[in-house]
Amino acid sequence: MATVTIRSAHFPNCYLRLDGTAVTRGFDDGAGTVNIQGYAGPWETFRIEKPAGEADDVVVIGSTAFPNVYLRVDASTVHGFSDPGSGGVNAQFGHGPYERFRFIPQSDGTTAIESVQWPGVYLRMDGAAPVPVPTPFGIVNCQASIGLYEKFIISEVSHSLTRADLEQAISTYAPVLQLHPNEAYVNTSIEYFLQHSTLVDSKSGNRIVHPAIDQLPQAGDDKQFYLELEDGAKGGDFSSAKAYVHAYWVQGMSYTDLQFWLFSAYNGPGTAHINGLVFDTIVHTGDVNLAPLGEHFGDWECVVVRIDNDTKEMTNIWLSQHSGGQWFDQEQISSSFRMAQGTHPIVYSSRNGHANYPSADSNYTEHYKVPPVGIPAGIEFFLRNDTANGGLSLDCSQNYQIVSADWLKGADAYPVPAWVTYPFRWGPEGTATHISANTVKQIIQAAAGPLAPFLPGSLLLLLAAEILPFFVKDDVNGPGAPITKSTWNGGY
Template sequence: MAKLNRADLDGVIRRYAPLICFHPREKYFPCSVEWFLERAKLRRKSGGDGVPVSVSTLPTQNVGEGEYWLEYPNTDEAKSGKMDTARAYVHARLGYDESYTDLQYWYFYAYNGPGTSKVGSLVADTVVKSGDVNMAPLGEHFGDWEHVTIRIDNSSKNMIGYYLSQHSDGEWVTGDELNNADKNTQDADVRLGNPVGRDQLIVYPSLNGHGFYRWKNARNYSEHRKYTAAHTGVEFRLCNDTDDRGPKFDTAKSWQLVAVSPPPYADFLGSGKPTEPRWLSYPYRWGPEGTQTTLQPNHVREILQAAFGVLGLAVSATVGRLATELAFLYKKDDLNGPSGPKEKTGAWSGTEIMGQEETQTTPFVAEGYIYFQGTNNGLYRVRDDGSGTQRIGRTNGSAGHETKAQPIVYKGYVYFRGSNNGLYRVRGDGSGFQQIGGGLETIAAPFLYNDWIYFQGTNSGLYRVRIDGSQFQQIRDYETKSSPFVSDEWVYFQGRDNGLYRVRTDGNGFHRIGGNETLATPFPSSGWVYFRGTNNGLYRVRVDGSG
């Protein structure tokens, strides 16, 4: 396979370099590493005052977790960055089969601003009041690294895909979506007002948070949460607002090739191999270490209550549940600085690219697709040949659906347990989304059989409901500790006492299968039940308990 030489690399880096269109209310802009370090001080765990720091004095060896960090002034001037010093720091990464090269454009910001949430109060699962809530200081931190990856076909030197980092998630765009008519139309308007190359990618960073999105003038919701109690509740979405009417940063005019990988490709470039800047090997945080947000759940609750005004008792209770989760959600960021590009091993080495997906549970294969729960709890599918990864339900107004268990595909729908334990279904293309039964909840993956959904309720009850949400019923008063399995009109399940049980789908014929115990969902097949014993052994027994 042909590899790109240094002249080829320089050419495609400029040709496709992103034009970044900021929100008009954005206050925190990118800057160069050098500009940031001129204002920062290096601190050490052993104590003492921070000392002035520069690229040449940054530590490059990890001598202990949290041993060093960067202290930065908490002033508007320092936090706002300096875009005329900024550049895209480019990492060129040769693909595993050498047919493509990924160009990672890394951008550094001095500060990440507070989050904004859209919160609504619910009655009978309908939003009756909603509004935006400034979550400051949640989401704020010093230092911010973001990136865009553009994949180049080495033979044609054309772009064949791109990836947009979005906080702990991201979006991979490939295939027909590269020529999405709506995006081409919106970007044409931007190109009219800006002297930019025809092949440059146009992207829109979210207000304050700087995650990259395809769509301008959009909300780009993420982190969807919904809690209900007594027919009322609260719904939360994190807003990632974009708008093209702010300042622009043309990466094609300010970039630096800082790294090439893997090493054999760097060697192939010979004298064209870039010298990696010292700061790229800095192994500590680009900001404070050990800083905790001062917002506790009760303070978050106060923010949300203020946004709603006077709420009913039930809604007030669900606000409390949401407040606790939001405090935990943002705690992973606190005010601490981020790790640098090389320390973000997943992104740097390429796990954001299709063909290297990660899942938390067993995948489900159907209709030529692999459906799975991503490590970020996203609901994904990818073709069984490894192409066409997509997050189900992602639009310019939504980050896509989330699942907390294995998704199940049945008659064209994906059935799944949502992040709020709701029982949902949606078509693989993202259409037809609905919550089953108007509010049913499960704490495990559902099981589909003869147009019924069998599931473990949040109270561990054994339930079933028609796929259209009708005829909801508990199968007697039986309880299960995991997902049930249905075969030949029998429901097999792990009882509360870990016993191995079965019962007919109509609730009759309940009995324990021998004296056996299991620690997970049993699997019946050809007259046998296969199961995991309490000693983790792999066992089988006949359905009548013999053998």
């Protein structure tokens, strides 16, 4: 039994993908979704098995991510060549006649995948209109002949990186984090944070001043524990800063994700950029400090560098940006990132909020436009995520700690610090910042400048009520540890 990826020979980086989430039992018409992905992960790897009692060249194609789920072809409607292809391809729990295939070698070194139930019918992949990874796309169906869309490259999945491979990849491709020159809340270490914090047990009332890492609790009631940071330590200590590396790989993946987790003791306030509009023309522009909105204790951000396990080269980068993130493929890396020493991507951290971007810019997010009814005036609203050169920089190839690479065992394993598995808050529990529509009204009024006299109070309150949800992004309680986030397990 081999574990393989099935890639289109005609469409680069188009891999067969099987989503068997809904396949929990046998279905007459099959179930699940089969389409295309721009990389090979767990849902894009398959087990090639030989079913009992069949000829030696007959195989079934099982999902590695979904036990006992197999690729299924229904070619009952395929009656000859069809330009867009025809028939149905999905999944089945267990395998029968519709799940049997033959691999037919081609003279150019590729492989066609023929249905045993319907001889002369072949699996077809159309990746002509892909979208940026990691969104699934494309069409997988059937064809009654072998052409460009019916040829595949079937490759055995590579093994995991060794400890030496992992450390070499960090040495070669780790990012350089560039801070804004006016950053008030710099990156710091876990040790610094704990040396200036108190661990609070809300159930017993016990307090541990300046707890050691090994004193962090690993279990308890919901919200039982939290950390209180001293106000004087909010700015952090950049001299102690490092990247905390979680190397993510599971059986069946052809790549390893190097997750560089970056920690700041405090997340500063947001900045709003507001344009006053008349007939969609900007007549006044203002920036507003939203303090205390956006502020919270402890801040985790992440830069992911994806390494191909065969070539040991960087193929993708993912940057965390507040509650979301952004993927970059090889072509986008070349066009979007500056490189330090040729191979280390320079990543820009936004002022106060620490979101990550590939260049120095204003990086506007949360665009919101409110054109009032009945008068030719309006408000355009953005959040600023300013990045710039000239500030401190953190070379993550020199300042890092590997905290998790769980496929490595024995002498090759890395110890997992207790803060990684601490499941509680990095800030106080039960506190939040609040802002009223009236306060937002005053902010809009100040930012509108000369336009303000033309905006009646009732209209301003209406605008404020519309925009208010965009101002409330965080409470001050602080995040949980990275292991509690979906990113930790590849949920980018």
